[in-house]
Amino acid sequence: MYAAIEAARHGAGRVLLLDRSLIGRGGATVMAQMTVAASVGPGDTPGFHLADTLAAGRGLCDEALSALLCEEGRDCILEMDAWKVGWARAGNGFAQVQAPGHDRPRCVYVDFLNTGPAVSRTLRAQVQRVGDAIRRVGELAVTDLVVQGGEVTGAVALDVARGGVVTIAAGATIIATGGLTRLYARNSASANMSGDGYALALRAGARLMDMEFVQFFPIGHLAPRLVGMDPIMWDPFRYKLGGRLLNAAGEEFTERWGGGVEAGGYTVTRDLATYAITKEVEAGRGSPHGGAWLSFSHLPAATLRAAFGPVIDKLAANGIDLTRDAVEVSPIAHYHMGGVRVDTRMRTGVPRLLAAGEAVGGANGANRLSGNAITEAFAFGRVAGREAARIAAAGAPRGFDAGSATALLSSSGPARNTAALVARLQAVMARDVGPFRTASGLARAASVLAELRAELGEAPPGAPGAAHDLARLDWLDLR
Amino acid sequence: MRARLLIQRGAPGEAPREEEFALEFEPGESVLDGLRRLRVEQDATLAFRYACLNANACKECMMLLDGRVIYACTARLEAREMRLAPLGNKALLRDLATEIAPPDERLG
Numbered sequence: 001m002y003a004a005i006e007a008a009r010h011g012a013g014r015v016l017l018l019d020r021s022l023i024g025r026g027g028a029t030v031m032a033q034m035t036v037a038a039s040v041g042p043g044d045t046p047g048f049h050l051a052d053t054l055a056a057g058r059g060l061c062d063e064a065l066s067a068l069l070c071e072e073g074r075d076c077i078l079e080m081d082a083w084k085v086g087w088a089r090a091g092n093g094f095a096q097v098q099a100p101g102h103d104r105p106r107c108v109y110v111d112f113l114n115t116g117p118a119v120s121r122t123l124r125a126q127v128q129r130v131g132d133a134i135r136r137v138g139e140l141a142v143t144d145l146v147v148q149g150g151e152v153t154g155a156v157a158l159d160v161a162r163g164g165v166v167t168i169a170a171g172a173t174i175i176a177t178g179g180l181t182r183l184y185a186r187n188s189a190s191a192n193m194s195g196d197g198y199a200l201a202l203r204a205g206a207r208l209m210d211m212e213f214v215q216f217f218p219i220g221h222l223a224p225r226l227v228g229m230d231p232i233m234w235d236p237f238r239y240k241l242g243g244r245l246l247n248a249a250g251e252e253f254t255e256r257w258g259g260g261v262e263a264g265g266y267t268v269t270r271d272l273a274t275y276a277i278t279k280e281v282e283a284g285r286g287s288p289h290g291g292a293w294l295s296f297s298h299l300p301a302a303t304l305r306a307a308f309g310p311v312i313d314k315l316a317a318n319g320i321d322l323t324r325d326a327v328e329v330s331p332i333a334h335y336h337m338g339g340v341r342v343d344t345r346m347r348t349g350v351p352r353l354l355a356a357g358e359a360v361g362g363a364n365g366a367n368r369l370s371g372n373a374i375t376e377a378f379a380f381g382r383v384a385g386r387e388a389a390r391i392a393a394a395g396a397p398r399g400f401d402a403g404s405a406t407a408l409l410s411s412s413g414p415a416r417n418t419a420a421l422v423a424r425l426q427a428v429m430a431r432d433v434g435p436f437r438t439a440s441g442l443a444r445a446a447s448v449l450a451e452l453r454a455e456l457g458e459a460p461p462g463a464p465g466a467a468h469d470l471a472r473l474d475w476l477d478l479r
Numbered sequence: 480m481r482a483r484l485l486i487q488r489g490a491p492g493e494a495p496r497e498e499e500f501a502l503e504f505e506p507g508e509s510v511l512d513g514l515r516r517l518r519v520e521q522d523a524t525l526a527f528r529y530a531c532l533n534a535n536a537c538k539e540c541m542m543l544l545d546g547r548v549i550y551a552c553t554a555r556l557e558a559r560e561m562r563l564a565p566l567g568n569k570a571l572l573r574d575l576a577t578e579i580a581p582p583d584e585r586l587g
Contacts, residue, residue, distance in 0.1 A: 022580050025537040026530035117536065138584045159586050161572055166586065190530045190537065225507030228553035230534035318507075419518035461523075467490060468526040468576040470518065 001123035002076070002378050003174050003356050006385030008133040012392055015134045016168065017127065020141040020160065020177075024120045026192045028178050028335075028358060029377060032116030034236045035099050035107035037371030038077035039070065042093065046070040048103060053372060056101045056269060057337075057365020060210070064344050065363035068383065069376050076378035077108060085122040086110050097239050099370035101269045107371040112236040113311065119374060140166060142196070143476055144405045145173060145204040151351035152204055153397040156405040160473065163465040165409045169400035171392035174346070174384045175201055175355040176377075179336035181214070185423075185430040187333040188217060188232045194477040197359040201340045206348040209361040210338035215368050216435045218273035219245070220332025222291040226318045231332055233311075234294055238266040240307045245273070246293040246326065247285040253292075256280075264298075271367040274331040274435050281330075291330025296322045331435055335373060337364045346384035352391055356384035413459030418474035421452055425478065452478065480504055480558040482513065486525070487564040490573045497562075504556040509533060510563070511540050511551035514575075526574035527551070541566055542575045 001024070004017045017023065024030060039049040049070040054061050081087055081094075087108040088095035096105040110118035127134050139160040146154045146167075154169040177197030181189040198208055219238070221231040237243060242264040247253045255261045257276035259268040268276070277292045287293050296304060301323045305312050315322065339361030346354045357377040364372060428448040432441035460475040482502045489495045500521055502513050514527050530537035533552045540551040543564040569577035578585075 021530045021537070022539065023584055025539060031531055031534055031536050136584045137586055138580050140586065161578065161580065161585070164586075187532075190532065192530065225505065227507070227509040227533065227555055228535040228550065230531070230536065417519070417523040419515075419523035420520070423519045467572040468528070468574075469524075470526055471523040474523065 001120075001127050002381030003176055003385035003388065004134050005123070005126050005130055006382045007389040007392075008130045008385075010386050010389035012389040013133050016170070017134055017136045018140045018142060018157065018168075019136075019138045020196070021138065021190065021192050023136050023138045024124045026190045028116075028190070028193065029374060030116045030120040031188070031190060031230060032119065032374055033113050033230060033232060034109045034115050034239065035097060035371040036077065036109065036115060036119075036374045037099070037102065037107050037369065038074045038375055039106060040074060040077055040094055040108065041096050041105060044104060044106060046074055049074075049106060052102050052106075053364070053369050056367050056369035058271075058367055059365065060213075061365035062362030065342075065360070066365075068344050069363045069372060069379050072379035072383060073372075073375035076382055077375065080119070080122060080378070083122050083126055085118055099239070100267050100273075101369045102371070112240060112308070113233070116374070141473060141476065142177075142200060143409060145200050145353065146400065146402050146405050147204050147350070148397065148399070148401060150205075151397060152353040153400050154402070155200075156402050156409065158409055158473070158476065160469075161467060163467050163469055165406050165464070167400075167402040167406060169397075170352075171396045172352050172354065172388035174388055175340060175348075175353070175359050176357045176381060176384070177359050179339070179358040181333040181336060183425060183429045184214075184333035184434070185426040186220060186231075186330075188220060188230065189333070196477070197355065198339065199479075201348060201350075201353070201355065201359075204350050204353060206350045206353060206355075207341040208339065209341040210366075211361070213337035213366050214333055214435075215270060215335040215337060216274045216331035217334035218270055218277055218331050219292075219294055219329035220334070221327065222287070222330045223289040223328040224319065226315075226320075229314065229318070232334065234327070234329060237296065237308065238294075241296055241299060241303070242266055244295045244298065245277075245329075246295055247280045248287060248293075249285060250293075251285075253280050253285070269367065270334075270370065277329075277331060278436060287328040289328050289330075291328045293326040294329045295326035297324060297326060299323070335368055337361065337366060337368055344383070345387045346380055347387065352397065354384045354388055354391075356380040408459070410464050411459040412463050413457050413461050413475070416455070416457070416461045416471075416475070418461060418471050418478060421455065421478055422474050424448070425452060480506065480556075482556045482558060483560045484513065484517070485560060485562045486575065487562075488525070488574045489571075491571050502556070508556045509552050510544065510549070510554045510556055510561070513556045514551060514563075526572065526576045528576050528579070539579070541579070543567065
């Protein structure tokens with residue numbers, strides 16, 4: 001949405017904003033619960049933010065992209081404020097929390113559980129304010145980019161709601177499809193985070209980078225079962241209340257694995273906490289379902305209620321009393337640091353093709369700093385929108401011919417349970433391509449992937465043209 | 480435990496038919512958990528909407544349970560007959576999926 005707004009502001013008169021979900025309902029932004037990192041506090045600078053980003057990335061960041069995230073991102077946070085997103089205030093400035101890995105309080109938020117929805121709503125209002133220059137179409141799953149004479153001239157898409165095939169000519173195309181965490185059995189993704197954008201980019205001739213770097217959020221909810229709660233819900237609890245991460249013996253353990261002492265705080269970075277929990281489970285000291293305990297039972301009921309009143313009620317409806325019960329948490333696929341390789345203008349190297357947001361690789365190295373994801377989405381979206389407007393204004397492609405790209409969507413294959421194939425993919429990724437990998441595990445995963453590829457066949461199951469055909473959509477994702 | 484899901488199926492213009500599925504479940508699982516598992520274990524062609532997974536953030540999984548509007552991600556599976564149908568006040572796409580996109584964000 002930021003890219004569309006910026007493209008329109010830079011003179012693009014016909015911007016098409018496509019989403020395979022309903023606009024603003026799918027994707028990672030709307031699910032973000034809390035923190036957005038930006039150097040907007042007194043005495044803070046993009047340079048300090050950059051130093052923390054590079055350190056969290058373990059020396060493997062594309063530094064030019066990291067710097068862009070910290071600099072352009074800061075401006076975007078201020079612009080979002082002008083657009084009345086409602087960043088929480090403290091005194092004369094923004095309220096900011098200190099997330100693990102930051103040298104100071106640097107994360108703005110709207111409220112403790114609903115930052116993402118507020119961000120999404122604000123951008124959507126701005127998109128609507130732009131008016132006719134931006135046409136919004138939801139439920140359109142782009143399945144291939146059209147490449148003619150070495151440049152991207154548009155795309156082919158499935159109209160999910162009605163089952164039709166759509167072709168789109170474009171002077172510039174931005175891939176802003178998010179990451180790939182739905183490839184894992186346990187993930188904090190929405191249904192559309194299946195790595196579509198990487199496949200589109202790769203097939204169009206762009207390059208991917210750092211694809212091995214998947215971020216596992218260490219304290220994803222594991223047990224008991226909860227309904228209507230995001231699995232990363234314990235993050236805001238830890239910001240506000242600290243809490244204690246414990247093994248089966250009731251001991252704190254992060255220090256044992258190099259994560260430092262938390263002492264009721266929330267300081268250990270995501271990669272080290274994931275490592276500590278995994279090692280503790282391997283050592284036979286995990287919780288019953290194979291994770292760690294997260295306990296707030298040392299806090300008085302009044303403190304819990306003051307911090308999270310309505311959520312305390314939702315937990316009670318799920319049978320959980322935090323003054324009495326610890327919950328089980330374990331690492332869950334959360335974000336992808338790798339992605340499409342771009343320059344600092346978001347150009348992929350394939351003419352007329354750009355990328356933005358989580359789909360871009362490199363800015364966060366091997367481990368993303370808490371709070372950088374939405375900042376990155378803003379910053380890279382804004383840069384990509386500007387660049388796309390410039391490219392489109394410089395001249396349209398000579399013609400548009402989708403050619404054979406629509407053939408796949410019109411084809412009919414034998415019936416197959418593609419949902420079961422997705423589940424098998426997710427299981428093997430969780431078992432063998434998780435946070436810690438071995439050569440033998442990766443080889444085993446590669447052979448399962450080859451089996452799945454063979455079972456998939458050459459055409460999506462069933463006939464084209466059915467409304468909301470999840471079986472065919474799963475097939476296209478698996479491809 | 481076992482739920483018996485009676486699910487209304489069909490596309491616009493077809494006579495709606497009710498299909499019965501038996502589904503084993505663990506206490507605490509949501510109706511959405513059940514429907515997603517049903518696609519994996521029994522019938523991948525079943526159509527229903529969801530975007531976020533059980534976070535109650537996307538609000539897409541609205542449907543009728545025993546005639547009342549629910550979010551499938553917050554309603555729990557129960558060891559009984561549970562009748563699921565598409566929203567009655569929205570145009571049907573297929574099975575439990577209805578047209579809920581804002582009119583100016585649809586194709587056409």
